[in-house]
Each structure stands twice: as structure tokens, then as C-alpha cells.
Amino acid sequence: MYLGLDLGTSGVKAMLMDDGQQIIGSATGHLDVSRPHPGWSEQDPSHWLRAxxxxxxxxxxxxxxxxxAVRGIGLSxxxxxxxxxxxxxxxxxxxxxxxxxxxxRExxxxxxxxxxxxxxxxxxxxxFTAPKLVWVKNNEPDIFAKVAKVLLPKDYLRLWLSGEHLSEMSDSAGTSWLDTGKRAWSSELLAATGLSVEQMPKLVEGTQPAGILRGELAAKWxxxxxIVIAGGAGDNAASACGMGTVAEGAAFVSLGTSGVLFAANASYLPNPASAVHAFCHALPNTWHQMGVILSATDALNWYSGIAGESAASLTAELGNxxxxxxxxxxxxxxSGERTPHNDAAxxxxxxxxxxxxxxxxLTQAVLEGVSFAIRDNLEALKSAGTTIGRVTAIGGGSRSRYWLKSIATALxxxxxxxxxxxxxxxxxxxRLGLIAATGADPLSVCTPPKTAETIEPVAAHRPAYEAAYQRYRKLYPAIAGLAG
Known part of the structure; x- marks a missing residue:
């Protein structure tokens, strides 16, 4: 048996999987977010342990x-x-x-x-993590002076589980301190924020062993x-391992609270001007590109609250x-936008x-707006050298066939x-826990699921969708100066 632990924003999910990769059971511990000031979002790490x-x-x-019977644990x-x-x-x-x-500002x-x-x-x-530390240095200097280690959330969970200060490449690539091509901390960038490599955890690949479960916790459970703990992955790279999006050309679109267009790459293809994320993947010698929009199902849920109807009822009114x-x-x-605009305001x-x-x-417009935002991500990935021929849909929004038809046609x-x-x-x-514990070939473990259905672009609406997308693209520069 193998245990996957996913530390999310709203909860910690624990999933049991057997050696045939069948899911045996799962459970979730609840988490809340504290927002003490506008624009702030915090959690007490002790709550992660409780969850x-x-x-x-x-x-x-x-x-x-x-x-x-668990022999390996993976962290996301x-x-x-x-x-x-x-x-x-x-x-x-x-x-x-x-x-x-x-x-x-930082x-x-x-x-x-x-x-x-x-x-x-x-x-x-x-x-990202680096500007947060500069904020702490500027606003909470007494705290900054005491910082001995900076850990990402799942790696604090690892510290509790194993007593080790360790991280891996995919999560660390989102700190602004990692030399993403060399897959190593940059002492130069750390120094630019008043830190050193000694204050960072040691790095392993996501498929490698990264600690052993403490005997006290093993006995308690x-x-x-x-029991081996794998390096693991940041949540999007972990989802990609779950979806089998690990080989060159594989891609998925995630319609969760935020939206993600994720493509696996066999080489490092940065293009920061496009606001595409170029990160290390959880598997050795692989990378990925990712476009991120901050409000996907969040946009529909926001409109649902105003309309006074559930999101499912609103999308059902559109028909098939x-x-x-x-x-x-x-x-x-x-709540602002990341790819391609990098505009928090x-x-x-x-x-x-x-x-x-x-x-x-208006419901139709909301779904189309998210579809066009994902199209913006596709164009950004193209400018960074990535070609996507098809995508797999995941996330709560993927339950709407209408929305998937809109996305297929927009893309x-x-x-x-x-x-x-x-x-x-x-x-x-x-899956990463299985690989770390057994030494199995990552590509033989991280295979894609069977496809139940394929949604094709609606050819008859492609010209109208293209015209609507071009109209959509003209709106951002028209309103950018009006925000705030």
C-alpha cells in the first residue's frame, strides 16, 4: 500500500493506493484561511498537522x-x-x-x-516565496532575523513526519530562488533577498526517497x-503525475478555483515575458510549462452567488x-490575473x-470568458515554444459538457x-510514494487514465469564437488603466 498526502488550501487529503494503483480509500481534514487584512492570506502550520x-x-x-501495509508516502x-x-x-x-x-511591491x-x-x-x-521574505524583512525585521529555515507547506509537513529539512524541484521552482535549468538553489538570488543556501532545505527529485516516517507516528497510526517518504511535488506537478502528464507533448486543463493549462516538456523552455511558468517537473530531467488564471470556477461561483442559483443550475440552462x-x-x-498579464490590480x-x-x-459570457482566458494561456505557451495538440480536462468545472465544448472550440x-x-x-x-519506495520506472507508473469521451471543437462556431476572442483580447489594454 502507498499513501498520498495532498496539503491544499482548504484541506489535507489522504489517499490509500495499492500496488496495482487502485484507490482503496481517502479522507480529508478541514482547513480554514485567515485574512487579517485585505489582500492577505495566511494559515497556521500547526493546523496542517491537525488536518x-x-x-x-x-x-x-x-x-x-x-x-x-503502507510502504511509501508521497507528498503534494x-x-x-x-x-x-x-x-x-x-x-x-x-x-x-x-x-x-x-x-x-517587493x-x-x-x-x-x-x-x-x-x-x-x-x-x-x-x-511567489522570495518577495514574501523581503516583505517580512521590511515589515517584521525581528522575525526575519530569527529565520533559520524557509520551508514550503508540504515540506513543513515532511519535517513533522520525518524530522528532515528536505524539498524537491517542482515546488522549489515556484520560490524565485531556484536555478530552474540547473535544478539547484541559486546562492546569488538568495543573497539578493538577504538569505543563504544554509537557510534552505536540501533538494532531491520528486521520485527520490526524502525521509523516513518517524517511529512515533508510525506506531500511533x-x-x-x-516507511519511505518521497520527495513529492507541488500540487500542479503532482496532479500531472496523477494524470500521466509527464511525457513531452502531454497536457491538461484544470478547471478548479483557479485555472491551469499545463504542458510537460523534455527540455527547459523559459519565456518569462509571456508570464508562463517554466518549472521543474517532479520526474528527473523533465520540466513543465504552465499558464495560470486566478479565477476559473471561482468566476462561475461568484456569478452564481449574484444570480441566486447554483452553478450547476446556471450551466444546465444553457442546454447541451x-x-x-x-x-x-x-x-x-x-482577483487580478497571472498569465499573460501579471496584473494584481x-x-x-x-x-x-x-x-x-x-x-x-451572462452565464454563457462567464463560461466563454474563462475559455478565452485559457486561450490566452495557450497563446502564451505557444510563444514559449510549446505545441499542444489535445488536452485532458480535470477539476470541478470539467463536469459541464457545455464548458468543455466552449474550451475545445476556443482552443x-x-x-x-x-x-x-x-x-x-x-x-x-x-504514485511518487510508490516510485520512491520500490525504485519503479516513473514513466511506467505515471501513465494516463483511459479516456471516457472526447469533446471535439465545434467547427461551425470556430469563426464566431475567433472573432469573440479577438474582441476579448482588446478589452484588457482598454481597461488596464482604470483599475484601482
């Missing part, structure tokens, strides 16, 4: 024999979070999360230093000794057949509203729907 205990405790009750986690420890491994302040934007200052883009291959986004775009256009920038709009603009029309590529199953980050983490 993990809760999830594994549920598995111990429901599957005690299977939990006792929300990226970019700044978990600051003193020399006694005590947490110095709440973790500043990926969606915290307080350090936008991010801009670091990004203006050409070394950061040159070495990391990425823009320094406000959500009724598990054996010598894709309609040509109407006169209303929606920009889904409800921009906000969303509806344009083209008229007396005839019904609820159905002009087929969208595959996987057979029923949970192929997300916890499953990917369990």
Missing part, C-alpha cells in the same frame, strides 16, 4: 489493515507558501500563502533585477517501520449544444450589456475526459 492527523485518523478507522502541497522556522524548528509567524498579494522590485528572470526562467510574481458567442463579453479578472468586467442580456446570456483542440476516477494531486503523490 493531517484528522485525515489519517479517518483512514485508520475505515482501513486499518491497508494503512498498516499548495505552492509558494512561506513557512518560517527558527533554529529550534519553531514556527515564527503564520505561513503567507500562494494567494496573498501583500508583497506586490515582487516588482525583485523582478526589475534581471538576474531573477535569467536564472529562474520566470517572472517574480507577488504570490498502526503502521510499520522504515454550444451556442455562438453573443454580444456580451466577460473578463474573469476578479486588474479587475473583471462585463461589456456589451443590453436590455436583452438575460441571466442565460481549437480536442478535450479528453478521463474515465471515472480520482487522478488528482493525492493520487499523483501516492
Amino acid at each position: 493531517t492527523e484528522e485525515a489519517i485518523g479517518q483512514l485508520k478507522q475505515s482501513h486499518p489493515k491497508e494503512l498498516a 502541497g499548495q505552492m509558494h507558501g512561506a513557512t518560517l522556522l527558527d533554529s529550534n524548528n519553531q514556527v515564527l509567524r503564520p505561513c503567507i500563502l500562494w494567494n496573498d498579494t501583500r508583497s506586490y 515582487a516588482a522590485e525583485l523582478d526589475a533585477d534581471p538576474r531573477f528572470r535569467a536564472i529562474t526562467g520566470n517572472i517574480v510574481f507577488p504570490g 498502526g503502521m510499520g517501520t522504515g 449544444e454550444l451556442q455562438a458567442p453573443g454580444s456580451v463579453t466577460f473578463l474573469p479578472y476578479l 486588474i479587475r473583471g468586467v462585463f461589456t456589451g450589456l443590453g436590455h436583452e442580456s438575460s441571466r442565460v446570456v 481549437d483542440v480536442p478535450v479528453d475526459i478521463p474515465a471515472d476516477g480520482d487522478f488528482g494531486a493525492a493520487f499523483g503523490a501516492a
